Amino acid sequence: MLLRQGDSGGAVKALQGNLNKLGAIVLVDGGFGGETRDAIADARVALNRPGASSEAEDALQDALAAVADPLPALSAAGVTFIARHEVSSPAGYRRSFSHPIWPAGESGVTIGIGYDLRFSDEAQLRADWGDHLSEAQLQRLKTVLRIQGTKALADGLNDVDVPLRAAMVVFVARSLPDTIAKARRIYPEIDTLTPAQQTALASLVYNRGAALTDSGDPARQNRREMREIKALLAENKLESVADQIDSMRRLWDPQSGLVRRRHEEATLWRSGFAALQLA
Numbered sequence: 001m002l003l004r005q006g007d008s009g010g011a012v013k014a015l016q017g018n019l020n021k022l023g024a025i026v027l028v029d030g031g032f033g034g035e036t037r038d039a040i041a042d043a044r045v046a047l048n049r050p051g052a053s054s055e056a057e058d059a060l061q062d063a064l065a066a067v068a069d070p071l072p073a074l075s076a077a078g079v080t081f082i083a084r085h086e087v088s089s090p091a092g093y094r095r096s097f098s099h100p101i102w103p104a105g106e107s108g109v110t111i112g113i114g115y116d117l118r119f120s121d122e123a124q125l126r127a128d129w130g131d132h133l134s135e136a137q138l139q140r141l142k143t144v145l146r147i148q149g150t151k152a153l154a155d156g157l158n159d160v161d162v163p164l165r166a167a168m169v170v171f172v173a174r175s176l177p178d179t180i181a182k183a184r185r186i187y188p189e190i191d192t193l194t195p196a197q198q199t200a201l202a203s204l205v206y207n208r209g210a211a212l213t214d215s216g217d218p219a220r221q222n223r224r225e226m227r228e229i230k231a232l233l234a235e236n237k238l239e240s241v242a243d244q245i246d247s248m249r250r251l252w253d254p255q256s257g258l259v260r261r262r263h264e265e266a267t268l269w270r271s272g273f274a275a276l277q278l279a
Helices: 010-022 034-047 058-065 075-087 090-096 122-129 135-142 151-155 164-186 188-192 195-208 224-234 238-251 257-271
Strands: none
Touching: 010 034, 010 058, 010 075, 034 058, 034 090, 034 164, 075 090, 075 164, 075 195, 075 257, 090 164, 122 135, 122 164, 164 188, 164 195, 188 195, 188 224, 195 224, 195 238, 195 257, 224 238, 238 257
């Protein structure tokens, strides 16, 4: 069945879900719009299948369906959930994250999807990015390894371009496995959970880290819910975990994107990927 831009329905949803196995991070909303069109263009390059980005023939759809899930523990939908919360959308990535940035604070210069060069050495940089960036780009990035970033340092590297496809490959191969390992240390039950529930915990740890000890104002108890989740998982009280994720919204301004993230993590825990147009 040939799918064209403007089409909608279940076949388009299946196409979008399969595009996400290649790191497209598109919403699985069943509408063949600009986001899906751009993802098809990237997929044609990745799969070496030339053609128009405004349509998807049976051969392309079959090739996408045959692509393996990038990270089975989370599934393509889980990878997409976390990546979209980091960069908002494919267009958002290309607009704001395809060149090195400095997120502020104690962060280093950061590339791709949250890859902080402050915590990388040259050997790791080459292992993770050597297949995706040129030698000249690697040499430029080497100058900001292991140091706290500044806006000036990031701006000085503005000519280094990190394509979304490369960013997603490193995100899946390096960043997310590290995050799952950190989550497993505090929540050892994570491997027994559904992919949606594993994603909710991985997203939480990717964003907040794995600390269980409060910091800052003692009255805020800013790690209280993280500790409560640990206890609930140990007692197999899974139905109450989402309430603790939702409760964390108390820590931020209601307009903060983190409030929305916590709410969507809780929704994911309760209702799965389909509730967030990811499956």
